[in-house]
Amino acid sequence: MALQRASDRIPWIIKYRPRTLADYIDQDEAKNKLIEWIKSFPKVESRAVLLYGPPGVGKTTLVECIARELGLELIEMNASDFRRMQDIERIAITASDKGGLFGRGRVILLDEVDGINARADMGGLEAVLKLIESTRVPIIMTANDPWSPALRPLRNAAISIELKKLSEGNVIRLLKKICSSEHVECDEEALREIARRSEGDLRSAINDLESVSRGSGKVTLDSVRAIIGYRDRERNPFETLGRIFSARSARAARAAAGSTQLDNDMLMQWINENIPAQMQDPEDLWRAYEALSRASVYMGRIIKTGNWDLLSYAIDLMSAGVALAKKSQDRRWVSYRFPEKIRYMAKSKETREIRDQLAQLIASIDHISTATAKKDVIPYLSIIFRNNPVNASKLAIGMHMSDSMIEYLAGPRAKDVLSLVKEFEKRIRLRGSGKEEKAEGRAETKAESETQKRVQRRASREDTARKEAGLDRFIK
Ligand SMILES: Nc1ncnc2c1ncn2[C@@H]1O[C@H](COP(=O)(O)OP(=O)(O)O)[C@@H](O)[C@H]1O
Numbered sequence: 254m255a256l257q258r259a260s261d262r263i264p265w266i267i268k269y270r271p272r273t274l275a276d277y278i279d280q281d282e283a284k285n286k287l288i289e290w291i292k293s294f295p296k297v298e299s300r301a302v303l304l305y306g307p308p309g310v311g312k313t314t315l316v317e318c319i320a321r322e323l324g325l326e327l328i329e330m331n332a333s334d335f336r337r338m339q340d341i342e343r344i345a346i347t348a349s350d351k352g353g354l355f356g357r358g359r360v361i362l363l364d365e366v367d368g369i370n371a372r373a374d375m376g377g378l379e380a381v382l383k384l385i386e387s388t389r390v391p392i393i394m395t396a397n398d399p400w401s402p403a404l405r406p407l408r409n410a411a412i413s414i415e416l417k418k419l420s421e422g423n424v425i426r427l428l429k430k431i432c433s434s435e436h437v438e439c440d441e442e443a444l445r446e447i448a449r450r451s452e453g454d455l456r457s458a459i460n461d462l463e464s465v466s467r468g469s470g471k472v473t474l475d476s477v478r479a480i481i482g483y484r485d486r487e488r489n490p491f492e493t494l495g496r497i498f499s500a501r502s503a504r505a506a507r508a509a510a511g512s513t514q515l516d517n518d519m520l521m522q523w524i525n526e527n528i529p530a531q532m533q534d535p536e537d538l539w540r541a542y543e544a545l546s547r548a549s550v551y552m553g554r555i556i557k558t559g560n561w562d563l564l565s566y567a568i569d570l571m572s573a574g575v576a577l578a579k580k581s582q583d584r585r586w587v588s589y590r591f592p593e594k595i596r597y598m599a600k601s602k603e604t605r606e607i608r609d610q611l612a613q614l615i616a617s618i619d620h621i622s623t624a625t626a627k628k629d630v631i632p633y634l635s636i637i638f639r640n641n642p643v644n645a646s647k648l649a650i651g652m653h654m655s656d657s658m659i660e661y662l663a664g665p666r667a668k669d670v671l672s673l674v675k676e677f678e679k680r681i682r683l684r685g686s687g688k689e690e691k692a693e694g695r696a697e698t699k700a701e702s703e704t705q706k707r708v709q710r711r712a713s714r715e716d717t718a719r720k721e722a723g724l725d726r727f728i729k
């Protein structure tokens with residue numbers, strides 16, 4: 254095997270990350286605004302900037318380049334760090350002293366603040382707001398989606414600067430530069446295709462360029478379509494199923510089974526669920542299930558013995574075996590179904606996760622272990638939630654429970670409790686707005702941020718649960 258030079262193994266996305274502003278293309282408006290603001294600090298409208306734009310447009314890189322250019326020490330922090338008290342304290346101390354090491358100025362980067370609330374950290378948002386009020390150092394926050402409701406308080410406390418998606422022309426120019434440094438031959442229209450697919454996300458454009466050139470040496474339109482296009486197609490189980498069921502030869506069926514990202518167990522579930530939709534003739538059905546059950550026997554043996562040589566039999570049986578089970582000729586269009594078993598497993602996993610998060614929440618409030626919370630607290634809470642919606646909704650608000658936690662505890666009474674929660678929250682907000690102006694702002698922000706916290710927390714949990722179950726790509 255040929256020895257690889259270390260520089261060959263560095264992903265291009267890191268290798269070609271701009272170090273200086275001169276290498277950082279385009280984005281002049283944002284660049285100038287940001288530099289101007291840092292230079293006028295602290296005589297500025299706000300001590301924080303919210304730099305926003307879709308993933309991969311160069312937010313983090315811009316801040317790094319500017320800090321380097323202006324000779325500032327960059328204190329970088331990801332929002333997830335805000336869960337830990339000592340990190341908040343560290344950053345607060347840093348923010349109270351504007352001189353850096355060797356008397357250099359400093360700038361604080363709070364990267365991806367959209368993650369703050371999502372990670373179930375109470376007080377994270379408040380901590381950042383306090384920091385902005387008291388800092389002697391410029392604070393730059395980044396976010397993908399500045400309009401997410403959870404970010405509203407931060408948005409109000411900062412000057413927003415937008416990073417726009419790079420134009421196709423600029424993306425192409427950058428890709429060309431990389432190709433020439435790497436001595437990779439590239440066709441203009443191939444780069445245009447990569448740029449078009451990336452939709453201004455430079456991270457994915459550079460990654461795609463790297464996979465194509467490593468995969469085929471040359472960057473041509475065909476190789477782009479073959480490698481990136483293939484990857485797109487790979488993702489869709491419905492298409493894979495269609496190709497398996499309509500295969501006329503064992504080879505075609507096998508190839509179809511090989512073109513999916515589903516793992517073999519999942520693929521088997523998909524096929525299992527959809528055989529009856531595709532086949533009506535009882536004999537066809539019998540043959541198809543016969544083949545599938547043998548595939549399942551092989552899979553079981555593989556797991557038991559670790560003998561992966563058997564895998565090709567299992568795959569042949571579940572693909573070709575099933576495809577060729579169909580002797581009758583009628584070809585109908587059918588809409589394939591998502592496997593019930595996977596849906597069910599995902600659901601129960603989600604439920605478990607909600608219970609775990611609830612236990613963590615209780616544990617942090619009551620200073621008990623999560624095991625105790627599960628064993629001794631949740632069952633009683635559940636009785637209250639199922640029998641006394643008024644008390645339940647007060648508890649839910651006081652404890653910052655998310656809607657899914659409420660649903661989990663209240664079961665059939667969930668609707669009652671949720672509507673009471675909404676009602677109470679509205680009243681809290683109204684009460685807040687009756688006060689004098691300054692207090693009003695604050696009460697509103699607080700109530701809002703609590704509501705937002707709950708909403709955001711629920712959204713993020715559902716996301717993770719789905720992602721972990723690998724369902725994200727199938728659920729729209
Ligand atoms: N304006 C730019 N000029 C050159 N390269 C860029 C530019 N913006 C982004 N990049 C490249 O894209 C990658 C992703 O940028 P990054 O700053 O991490 O994006 P974000 O923080 O917005 O998700 C960087 O590693 C860098 O190589």
Ligand SMILES: [Mg+2]
Binds near residue numbers: 312313314364395
């Ligand atoms: Mg970033």
